[in-house]
Amino acid sequence: MTTKHWNRRDWIKGAGALGLGLTAASRAPWAMAQSTMTVGFIYVGPRDDFGYNQAHAEAAAQVKKIAGVKVVEEESVPETQAVQKSMQGMISQDGAKLLFPTSFGYFNPHVISLAVKNPSIRFAHCGGLWSEGKHPMNAGSFFGYIDEAQYLNGVVAGHLSKSKKLGFIAAKPIPQVLRNINAFTMGARSVDPKITTSVIFTGDWSLPVKEAEATNSLADQGVDVFTMHVDGPKVIVETAAKRGKMVCGYHASQAKLAPQAYLTGAEWNWITAYKQIIDAAKAGKPHPNFIRGGLKEGFVKTSAYGPAVPEAARKSADAIKAKMLKGGFDIFAGELKDNTGKVVIPKGKSYSQTAMELESMNYLVEGVIGKA
Incomplete structure (x- = not known):
């Protein structure tokens, strides 16, 4: 301070x-x-x-x-x-x-x-x-809707993982975090349904020691691609890279921390929301009370691909990204089960990114090893 x-x-x-x-x-x-x-x-x-x-x-x-x-x-x-x-x-x-x-x-x-x-x-x-x-x-x-970028992280991770074991280190099991874990897992399993994601919750937004311990623990279990939802991914990225593992980033680009290990990332583009809110204030217009947006609206973006990402993985992720940019891709569509086998979205039902049901997500999808 x-x-x-x-x-x-x-x-x-x-x-x-x-x-x-x-x-x-x-x-x-x-x-x-x-x-x-x-x-x-x-x-x-x-x-x-x-x-x-x-x-x-x-x-x-x-x-x-x-x-x-x-x-x-x-x-x-x-x-x-x-x-x-x-x-x-x-x-x-x-x-x-x-x-x-x-x-x-x-x-x-x-x-x-x-x-x-x-x-x-x-x-x-x-x-x-x-x-x-x-x-x-x-x-x-x-x-x-950064879960769109996390889904793309998962697609790339799915192409690169040899062990078919992914790792997700998160702070707290709140809806936004669960949504990211689920999207990442679903993106990876769209490449190979046998892939699993092991999740560890540290308990708070910034606990570097626990983040390092969680990374090493999952690496010991065979996880070879990591992502995260903590405030500062630096420790996870650097620890994973030292263990010879690969990483998909979050929040901002961490590429320069581990250039060879960094595959891509889910990044915020907060200036889009900031400008909408500031412009309304300057013009004396009503305060925007509820604003959301994804890739299409310019609220989020993806990191540049790292050198380890092959052409096939890039094409696969880019094709899905193109659909998202057109607003024609619903991540959460049925039939979808949670990791206890319960159907959480029935067959024939899908949720657009704006659906309020997704704002209160309280489950982990099939393929995730862990508890919310």
């Missing part, structure tokens, strides 16, 4: 001691009269983590180039009351009118609480589920 970040929190305490209500301060005349709109970004980890936070920070760097927008940022803010202090500091001290709290655990109760206290401020949270009638209208949720 930098000195600037601590000063922001100290300022809040001082304002409270002087009897300055934080909500009132957020609507102070000097804040309303700014010609430049200040936008705040809050990250749960470091901005250079080769992962989730870096993907957001890279998009925030593009936001800085937008005329009439000033950016303030704070990194390594935990999913506790600390994020409320950080957000309120950006509002009260920096005059922020729009906040992007980017970590999943920020939403409830922290974003909701601050949105109620600051009705003139817009809050755009990444990953949470905003519901009309339940949550404040000045709050909202945005996310991307």
Whole structure:
């Protein structure tokens, strides 16, 4: 945490001691009269983590180039009351009118609480589920269908795996994570139905020691291609490469960490969502409360293929990607069973990426070794 970040929190305490209500301060005349709109970004980890936070920070760097927008940022803010202090500091001290709290655990109760206290401020949270009638209208949720890119990761992994054993290291069994595990597995099994994916949940978004242990454990079990859903994939990528294994990345490109082992990756393109939300704020239009998009909409993208990926694998993945870009490919279609044998999507039924049923996914598909 930098000195600037601590000063922001100290300022809040001082304002409270002087009897300055934080909500009132957020609507102070000097804040309303700014010609430049200040936008705040809050990250749960470091901005250079080769992962989730870096993907957001890279998009925030593009936001800085937008005329009439000033950016303030704070990194390594935990999913506790600390994020409320950080957000309120950006509002009260920096005059922020729009906040992007980017970590999943920020939403409830922290974003909701601050949105109620600051009705003139817009809050755009990444990953949470905003519901009309339940949550404040000045709050909202945005996310991307990165499971499309994870499905393509799986297709490539399916072509490259010799052991037919894939590994997925994840933080928590929340719907977005399960959706990625399932899509990756289904992509691989579209190449070879005998392929399995072993999943290990570490318990939190950034636990480097556990991530390394999980990677080594799965490598010992014969897994030869890895992917992940943790905030910073760096440890997993480097550990897998040292073990002579291959990797499909996540969040941002980790290719330069292991050029020979890196096959491809599922990456975010957050600037697409950011611009929609910022443009609405600048124009005085209603706050977009629920935004989603995939490859077609430019919310996600894939990493360039690594040198180890053969032409057959590239053609196979590219053909499916072309269908996704046209909006003509439903990943989750029946008949689909979970890994206990229960039918979760009946024959003849399919879900488009926008289906709300997928937002609450609570199962692991056939072929996944592990429990949600």
